Amino acid sequence: MSTAALAQAATDNGGPVGLSEAIAFWILGPMALAGALGMVFARNAVHSALWLALAMLNLGALYMAQQAPFLGFVQIIVYTGAVMMLFLFVLMLVGRDSSDSVVEAIKGQRLAAAVLGIGFVALMVGSLARALFSVTPIGLGAANGVPSGNVAALGRLLFTQYLFPFELTSALLITAALGAMLMTFPHTRTTAKSGQRATVEARLRGARVSPLPGPGVFATANSVATPALLPDGSVAPESLSEIIETVPPSAPAPLAPVDAHALVGADHAKSDRISSGEEAQP
């Protein structure tokens, strides 16, 4: 849509619709229709969301053509910006390949829905065309006010005549935000969180005070699959994992002199002794 058409529409003071607005309508209207149809018929939910964004963009431009520039921009910012982004976000969370089942839950439901839709269209279009086709619009030239414009006029109306509903919407928004937080919060915890004191008491009264041996750390490897070895060279049973298949400890396990350094691999023994500072004090 060209800016000239917009400007012409914005200064329109009623009467029949001008040519430029008609051109804009016949471009934007079919595109909005195409977006709506694409949303209903797209198999993929993400494609549906993008088609709906197209329809909403065109509707926003149509608002601007109808002397409602504030609503047009709010439509584009709030709907195609925020709401559709929220939809896409939830689609990605829920799993975008959760596509529709082709099986009809109720027999003949699609056909009935199509018949109902066509009947609804016929009723609405027929009655609208009969009742309202010869209407000449008054136009918003006087209501918008020439110096202040649409935004200021809307603001004046919102903060005087519609002040109470406007305040109610703030309560509505706060309630919606709280409700969304409550509903998406995972209520999985059923008991109270145990504190530090309760944890310590439970441990001291329990069967084992010390922590479980870490698997493999003091033996020949760092792997979780390697069991920890006790000082006599046997495998510590608490370090065996229930999930991971345990690899038997390799070479140095059987040689086992009763010496702490026997737990280190034979070829690493010397370097370990150096690094632990044993040679620094002869």
Added chain:
Amino acid sequence: MTPTYYLLLSALLFSIGTVGVLVRRNAIVVFMCIELMLNAVNLSLVTFARVNGGLDGQVMAFFVMVVAAAEVVVGLAIIMSIFRARRSSSVDDANLLKY
């Protein structure tokens, strides 16, 4: 051309949204169809404001937008919690209160 064409477009969009609500099974797409119906009503409100020469219709459309935003937030939260509980976002699977 008269502004009635806007109303006809609005009626068409509303009916497409209705058919979408009836036909689609994915809860999120059903929700998008409801959004389309709200938008169609907004278009007719804006057109009526222009025909009548007053800004009240535009204020109504503004309030519809606010309510729609709140509705989207709560509805998507409901869909999320249903999905978390049942691992599905299809409207056919939420049938716990059926019998």
